[in-house]
Amino acid sequence: MDLRRLLENKEGMGESLLNLGNLRQEQGKIEEAEKLYLESVEITVQFGELETMHKSLINLEKLYREQDKIEELEKVYYKYLKYMLQWGDKKGIAMGLNNLGILNFEKGKLESARIFYSESLSLKIALNDTPGIISIIHRSFLLMDDSEKDKYYSMAKSLIDESTKPDQLSQMANIELMNYCITNKNIDNAIIQEHLQHVLLQKEKSTLHYFDDLPIEAFYCLALKLNEIGEKELVKLVAHDALKMIGERNSIRNDYFQKATNLNCA
Numbered sequence: 001m002d003l004r005r006l007l008e009n010k011e012g013m014g015e016s017l018l019n020l021g022n023l024r025q026e027q028g029k030i031e032e033a034e035k036l037y038l039e040s041v042e043i044t045v046q047f048g049e050l051e052t053m054h055k056s057l058i059n060l061e062k063l064y065r066e067q068d069k070i071e072e073l074e075k076v077y078y079k080y081l082k083y084m085l086q087w088g089d090k091k092g093i094a095m096g097l098n099n100l101g102i103l104n105f106e107k108g109k110l111e112s113a114r115i116f117y118s119e120s121l122s123l124k125i126a127l128n129d130t131p132g133i134i135s136i137i138h139r140s141f142l143l144m145d146d147s148e149k150d151k152y153y154s155m156a157k158s159l160i161d162e163s164t165k166p167d168q169l170s171q172m173a174n175i176e177l178m179n180y181c182i183t184n185k186n187i188d189n190a191i192i193q194e195h196l197q198h199v200l201l202q203k204e205k206s207t208l209h210y211f212d213d214l215p216i217e218a219f220y221c222l223a224l225k226l227n228e229i230g231e232k233e234l235v236k237l238v239a240h241d242a243l244k245m246i247g248e249r250n251s252i253r254n255d256y257f258q259k260a261t262n263l264n265c266a
Contacts, residue, residue, distance in 0.1 A: 097119050105143075
């Protein structure tokens with residue numbers, strides 16, 4: 001890589017920086033790894049090496065999340081979105097908007113998250129990106145206006161067929177549970193148990209890993225509904241399972257679920 005620097009052969013150097021960053025991270029040299037990943041992003045953007053740039057961004061995301069550096073990650077995503085807008089890359093723009101939606105949701109800025117998700121969803125629909133459409137509907141379902149929920153629930157459901165992959169089936173199971181809780185004034189415990197079993201079964205089959213891709217929002221929606229109809233003990237059980245899924249990750253739902261497991265009312 002030093003030779004490449006001397007020769008000012010920057011094209012292709014992004015991958016070398018990425019690999020060196022990975023090595024430094026394995027060695028526990030986090031600050032060096034961060035600088036290398038950032039430099040890799042800058043260089044790969046210049047030469048349109050999107051695959052390497054995405055890998056560097058993913059590694060930066062993991063690194064920042066481990067250190068709880070959400071603000072730094074947000075800056076990276078804004079920079080990424082800026083470049084995608086300059087290039088007119090609709091797929092990249094949708095990804096950037098979605099990432100910013102996730103970050104704003106994690107920070108509790110729900111209205112900002114809703115706007116980013118909505119803009120990303122519009123692009124995903126225009127691109128006919130089925131996995132992306134289902135994913136964003138899943139993430140933003142509880143943030144949508146009531147008038148939108150039925151429309152997008154029906155849209156997501158219409159996209160499910162024999163070729164649908166486990167990740168999207170997992171997300172659809174969560175959407176189904178949320179929709180059931182929202183559209184029914186009185187809920188049937190047997191049906192709820194059926195939904196929960198389906199959610200957990202699909203989760204086991206999928207490869208989703210971010211907490212917002214797990215059924216946290218579905219469990220939150222369910223806990224709210226169970227609390228509303230006075231099923232306090234069931235709320236505690238749902239909250240307990242949700243906290244296990246969240247694990248060590250930050251979640252704006254942590255406080256609610258903690259309260260629900262410890263108090264008589266959620």
